[in-house]
Amino acid sequence: MDKIDLRSDTVTQPTPEMRVAMANADVGDDVYGEDPTVNQLQADAAAMFGKEAGLFVASGTMGNLTSVLAHCQRGDEMILSKDAHIFRYEVGSAAAYGGVQPNTLPIDRDGRMDIGHIRKAIRGNNVHYPITRLICLENTAGVSGAPLTKEYTDEVAALAHDHGLKLHIDGARIFNAAAALKIDVKDLTAGADSVSICLSKGLCAPVGSVIVGSKAFIQRAHHIRKSLGGGMRQAGILAAAGLIALHDMSQRLHEDHVNARALAEGLAALPYIDIDLDLARTNMVFFRVKPDAPLSAETLSDQLRDEFNIFITPYPGDPGLLRAVTHFWFKRQHVELVLNAIRALMATEYMAAD
Numbered sequence: 001m002d003k004i005d006l007r008s009d010t011v012t013q014p015t016p017e018m019r020v021a022m023a024n025a026d027v028g029d030d031v032y033g034e035d036p037t038v039n040q041l042q043a044d045a046a047a048m049f050g051k052e053a054g055l056f057v058a059s060g061t062m063g064n065l066t067s068v069l070a071h072c073q074r075g076d077e078m079i080l081s082k083d084a085h086i087f088r089y090e091v092g093s094a095a096a097y098g099g100v101q102p103n104t105l106p107i108d109r110d111g112r113m114d115i116g117h118i119r120k121a122i123r124g125n126n127v128h129y130p131i132t133r134l135i136c137l138e139n140t141a142g143v144s145g146a147p148l149t150k151e152y153t154d155e156v157a158a159l160a161h162d163h164g165l166k167l168h169i170d171g172a173r174i175f176n177a178a179a180a181l182k183i184d185v186k187d188l189t190a191g192a193d194s195v196s197i198c199l200s201k202g203l204c205a206p207v208g209s210v211i212v213g214s215k216a217f218i219q220r221a222h223h224i225r226k227s228l229g230g231g232m233r234q235a236g237i238l239a240a241a242g243l244i245a246l247h248d249m250s251q252r253l254h255e256d257h258v259n260a261r262a263l264a265e266g267l268a269a270l271p272y273i274d275i276d277l278d279l280a281r282t283n284m285v286f287f288r289v290k291p292d293a294p295l296s297a298e299t300l301s302d303q304l305r306d307e308f309n310i311f312i313t314p315y316p317g318d319p320g321l322l323r324a325v326t327h328f329w330f331k332r333q334h335v336e337l338v339l340n341a342i343r344a345l346m347a348t349e350y351m352a353a354d
């Protein structure tokens with residue numbers, strides 16, 4: 001049976017077109033600024049997001065860390081959600097390498113921090129306080145896959161700028177947000193001072209992210225990237241795949257959303273599955289196994305893998321919750337295979353025969 005891997009969109013292999021482009025890429029030493037393919041990727045990303053400049057980095061984590069370090073000084077504070085990837089899953093790097101203190105706020109199921117909460121979290125002028133320097137949003141929000149709207153983003157940007165703060169968007173899946181909202185990424189992120197974009201998730205590139213922002217921001221980020229060991233040499237081999245990710249793969253993400261929706265609706269019709277269909281808006285499907293089900297979420301995950309070669313894993317930190325992420329290599333015909341497998345495993349006859 002073919003492997004069906006829904007653990008994340010990071011599992012996406014490069015497309016055949018990417019492999020050809022990588023093999024034939026025009027390259028140079030990027031630390032000297034001489035890799036034409038990297039330079040093109042950076043210029044194209046900046047143009048697509050309506051920013052002055054871009055920088056190719058090794059990963060989303062490096063893109064976020066570089067951005068935070070470029071905006072903040074040691075002892076400064078950044079406001080972000082307690083579920084933000086930057087806070088939860090980046091090894092505390094902003095604190096470790098930048099001395100940047102996170103001030104975390106709760107988010108609602110649409111991935112939004114309350115504007116009033118953000119306003120209150122911005123520090124006043126008091127000798128006891130750290131200096132608030134930065135607000136970080138995440139779009140789509142990893143906690144639910146929900147896209148943050150332009151209206152919300154603009155509102156947070158206005159609040160930030162009124163207080164002399166910067167706004168960074170962790171846009172690991174910003175193209176998924178744009179596809180779901182049917183808006184250009186340039187408009188969606190117009191209020192942001194920096195955006196970090198993953199090329200290696202739903203966009204299928206094997207490696208890399210791009211950050212975009214003002215010329216001054218990117219100049220500072222360039223130094224920081226070098227200090228983090230991110231000055232790569234003939235990186236055009238990677239950027240060649242990144243260009244296809246940016247231009248072509250970013251335009252087909254609605255297909256992943258349609259498949260996610262079909263999967264979510266199919267799951268909702270299965271016994272013992274608890275799912276909030278309102279949340280299936282991009283390429284992420286979160287669902288629970290009901291307490292009275294014949295098997296737990298963990299056992300379901302194990303048996304899907306062992307019996308059907310289907311990979312769907314429990315979401316860390318929330319027992320009973322499973323997450324399936326659709327992507328380029330998950331096709332429409334796979335939806336029924338997954339649903340049939342779960343239906344079979346949930347059937348008590350199957351359990352009795354096991």
Ligand SMILES: *Cc1c(COP(=O)(O)O)cnc(C)c1O
Pocket residue numbers: 058059060061062064085086138142170172173198200209
């Ligand atoms: C994956 C991800 C990142 C980090 O990307 P890596 O390339 O894995 O370092 C950052 N933010 C969000 C929201 C992500 O999903």
